Amino acid sequence: MAKWQNFSIWRGRLPHWRADGVQYYATFRHKRPLEDAEINLLFQRLMRAQRRKFDYHILCVLPEKTEMIFTVNESPDGSPYELTDVIEKAKRQAGNAIIKKSQERWPPFYTECYDRIIRDEAEFESTWEAILSSPVDTELVEDPSDWWTIFVPDAPE
Secondary structure: OOOOEEEEEEEOOOEEEEEEOOEEEEEEEEOOOOOHHHHHHHHHHHHOOEOOOEEEEEEEEOOOEEEEEEEEOEOOOOOEOOHHHHHHHHHHHHHHHHHHHHOOOOOOEOOOOEEEEOOOHHHHHHHHHHHHHHHHHOOOOOOHHHOOOEEOOOOOO
16 A cells, blocks of 8 residues: 555545545435535535635536545645545535525435545546536436536546
8 A cells, every 4th residue: 555645544434545645536425306506505615625625626516416536735734634524514514504494404415425546547537527427427418518516627638
């Protein structure tokens, strides 16, 4: 495992691998399909981390799941932000706003996020393409650029 710097593993229900200077793929499912306003709210909360805590390569919020590829930036003390804290904070904020509006008892997101280190350029490209095509694959739109909650700052070369 000497491939990555400062490699570590911690475990919730799922194992979570961490290392410095790597790209991550993360996804979480929603307990129920989100409505358009809820999708937009979650997307906005996740985008707050852009450039400050994360550098997104792609972020897509769909009615039933959210997927993203990103790198983690360093905090002011020089240590990397914990990606789970950033994602869970966005989910908590969006969930609280949804609960307030819908009067539901619980937020519409499952607790734990699945994340993994992207191991190489081929995996990055195939995962990036899969996320980009997910609105089309789920038959929400015919062209991914028609899906308004997909953020693609850079395309793989």
